[in-house]
Amino acid sequence: MSTETKPSERVTVETTLNGTEVEQTVPAGTLLSAFLRNHEYLTGTHRGCETAKCGACTVLVDGDPVKSCNMLAAQVDGATVTTVEGLADGEDLHPVQQAFWDCHGSQCGYCTPGFVTNVVALLEDNPDPSVEEIRSHLTGNICRCTGYTKIIESVQEAAARMDGDGK
Ligand code: FES
Ligand code: FES
Structure with a gap:
C-alpha cells in the first residue's frame, strides 16, 4: 500500500516558529511559504518567483536557509523555523x-x-x-x-x- 500523502489530505504540522511552539492542520500540499504567510500571518516571507529562483522566500529551517516556496509545510514538522520576524531581539534589530x-x-x-x-x-x-x-x-x-x-x-x-x- 502506498504511503504517499494525497494533496487533498490534511496534515498536522508542529513546529517551533520564531521561538514559539505552533500546531496547525493544513492541506497536505501547502507550501511552507503559504503556511507562514496565510496560516501564521508572517508576511515578511515574500513570494517572488515561486519557482525556487529568486530567494525572496528564504527562511531558516533548523538554522539552514531554505526557499520556502520549494518545500512543503509538512516537511518542517518537528523542526525549528525562523523567519525575518524572528531575528530581532525585541526592539533591537538583528x-x-x-x-x-x-x-x-x-x-x-x-x-x-x-x-x-x-x-x-x-x-x-x-x-x-x-x-x-x-x-x-x-x-x-x-x-x-x-x-x-x-x-x-x-x-x-x-x-x-x-x-x-x-x-
Ligand atoms: S519565491 Fe522565489 S525562490 Fe521562493
Ligand atoms: S529587489 Fe528591491 S531592494 Fe532588492
Whole structure:
C-alpha cells in the first residue's frame, strides 16, 4: 500500500516558529511559504518567483536557509523555523538587519527578508567571509534594485559588528 500523502489530505504540522511552539492542520500540499504567510500571518516571507529562483522566500529551517516556496509545510514538522520576524531581539534589530539599514542594502525591500535570513545563516557558519564567499553564498538571491554593491557592504559591516562571534 502506498504511503504517499494525497494533496487533498490534511496534515498536522508542529513546529517551533520564531521561538514559539505552533500546531496547525493544513492541506497536505501547502507550501511552507503559504503556511507562514496565510496560516501564521508572517508576511515578511515574500513570494517572488515561486519557482525556487529568486530567494525572496528564504527562511531558516533548523538554522539552514531554505526557499520556502520549494518545500512543503509538512516537511518542517518537528523542526525549528525562523523567519525575518524572528531575528530581532525585541526592539533591537538583528545586527544583519541593522547593517542592511545603515548601509542601504535595501531599496524597495522586496528581496530583503530573503537576503537577511540567508546572511544570518552565512555568518553563523563563516563569521568573516570574503567578498567572493559572500557572492557565492548569495547566488540564489536576486535583487532588482541595489546592484548588489550595497548588499555586499551590508554583509561586511554586519560581520564586523558581530566581531566574528556569529551572534
Ligand atoms: S519565491 Fe521562493 S525562490 Fe522565489
Ligand atoms: S531592494 Fe528591491 S529587489 Fe532588492
